[in-house]
Amino acid sequence: MSKKIKLVDENGVRTDGRKPDELRPIKLEVGILSNADGSAYIEQGKNKILAAVYGPREVHPRHLALPDRALLRCRYHMAPFSVQERKSPAPSRREIELSKVIREALEPAIFLERFPRTSIDLFIEVLQADGGTRAAGVTVASLALADAGMPMRDLVVACAAGKADGYIILDLNDIEDKEGTADVPVAYMPSLDAVALLQMDGQLTPEEFEQAFNLALEGCKRIYELQKQALKAKYLAIKEAVEEVVEEK
Amino acid sequence: MPVFFENREIVTPGDLLAEGGFEAGRNTYRIDSKIYACKLGLVEYKGRTVNVVALNTFYVPSVGDLVIGKIVEINLHGWTVDINSPYFATLRASEAFNKPYKPQKDELSEFLNIGDIIQAKVIAYDRTRNPLLTIREPGLGKITHGKIVKVSPAKIPRIIGRKGSMISILKKETHCNITVGQNGLIHIHGRNSEDERIAVLAIKKIELEAHTSGLTDRVTEMISKERGSGK
Numbered sequence: 239m240s241k242k243i244k245l246v247d248e249n250g251v252r253t254d255g256r257k258p259d260e261l262r263p264i265k266l267e268v269g270i271l272s273n274a275d276g277s278a279y280i281e282q283g284k285n286k287i288l289a290a291v292y293g294p295r296e297v298h299p300r301h302l303a304l305p306d307r308a309l310l311r312c313r314y315h316m317a318p319f320s321v322q323e324r325k326s327p328a329p330s331r332r333e334i335e336l337s338k339v340i341r342e343a344l345e346p347a348i349f350l351e352r353f354p355r356t357s358i359d360l361f362i363e364v365l366q367a368d369g370g371t372r373a374a375g376v377t378v379a380s381l382a383l384a385d386a387g388m389p390m391r392d393l394v395v396a397c398a399a400g401k402a403d404g405y406i407i408l409d410l411n412d413i414e415d416k417e418g419t420a421d422v423p424v425a426y427m428p429s430l431d432a433v434a435l436l437q438m439d440g441q442l443t444p445e446e447f448e449q450a451f452n453l454a455l456e457g458c459k460r461i462y463e464l465q466k467q468a469l470k471a472k473y474l475a476i477k478e479a480v481e482e483v484v485e486e487k
Numbered sequence: 488m489p490v491f492f493e494n495r496e497i498v499t500p501g502d503l504l505a506e507g508g509f510e511a512g513r514n515t516y517r518i519d520s521k522i523y524a525c526k527l528g529l530v531e532y533k534g535r536t537v538n539v540v541a542l543n544t545f546y547v548p549s550v551g552d553l554v555i556g557k558i559v560e561i562n563l564h565g566w567t568v569d570i571n572s573p574y575f576a577t578l579r580a581s582e583a584f585n586k587p588y589k590p591q592k593d594e595l596s597e598f599l600n601i602g603d604i605i606q607a608k609v610i611a612y613d614r615t616r617n618p619l620l621t622i623r624e625p626g627l628g629k630i631t632h633g634k635i636v637k638v639s640p641a642k643i644p645r646i647i648g649r650k651g652s653m654i655s656i657l658k659k660e661t662h663c664n665i666t667v668g669q670n671g672l673i674h675i676h677g678r679n680s681e682d683e684r685i686a687v688l689a690i691k692k693i694e695l696e697a698h699t700s701g702l703t704d705r706v707t708e709m710i711s712k713e714r715g716s717g718k
Binding site: 275276294295296347349353354355385386387389390391392393427428430469473474476477480481 | 514523575705
């Protein structure tokens, strides 16, 4: 390996100027695709991800239908232009794995048993990637599901924590993810206090792991508030616009 | 028995709505004594029940509902109808003809063909089988004139209004015949296309602003404005 890059400097400032426990700036929008039943968009740092939901609807092909609950199908896909070097648009091993991981993180949140023999199709399209796309993918996907009017136990929110240059850091970006010592993505349902996804890549001591895990939960709770705001914003904007017109008279 | 929101405040899935001796109403669920929201919507505390009026839903069939659907398939003994719900509906030939149906003699596609729009009533539904429809009642059957508007099924109660107040105003002001399907499809039939155009605009406005108050006045105002500009 070549000379190691300094990820956190002596003042505890990271490559993009953040403190170790600081999130990247997040922008969330709901209901931006008119052809889908539900949709959402996230910008988290340089990440740009779209999510669209269709369903519940009849399952095609028929034989995949489950007699006792809905089938959740999820496709995580990175656009060819989402990374520096062109990525082949065919689903890679990594994308197939992430599709499964994201699906399994969302399944416990949805009341699938209320719609047997149907399918819910979820598409997550990464337009621009800068580390932590699986976490951001879970966050938008659950917004798109809520926008579609899916009955859910809670919104699922995800955030990663990890370790770089001896610091436990929150919400890793691409370079911290690749050059850092460890990465712990966590998906969480804050109201129910339940973890829906927990992975780890790299090496941490048990103490460090606990620290990183708690930091990730803290990040999740902060993003959860943004999620709720984004869902309400769509309707509050209309309400305010209407009330302004009324007041003018 | 604490309550955590004000009446008609917007809540999101997972919000804790109330704790203690409450009952979980529409779009809510209960864990022990805690009531949570399971959809994005407006919370309503009515006595001991907590409801959430959803801002977006899909249509779940219910027996007795009037629906508007599209024929998508012709089978041996009937039709498959898309009623804008998670499940396709079945219209049996015996529920369409007034005489006994004979597969050897009667040609189903002559009666209703693929792509035809029908008004029908749900006569049977449980989640284990697809809903059954009938058109053997006055006013039901194939739709041949007018326009169809699609709205979110969650907005249907608002379009009908309290005891039908909104829909009767719409009919009066636009001079159109309006039939509201519970599945979110609305059939508009007026004397001319201008009347129909205004009715479509009015319905779209109600859909967009369903969660605001004073809507009836704004809709009547909009209709008279549109009428003025059209002339």
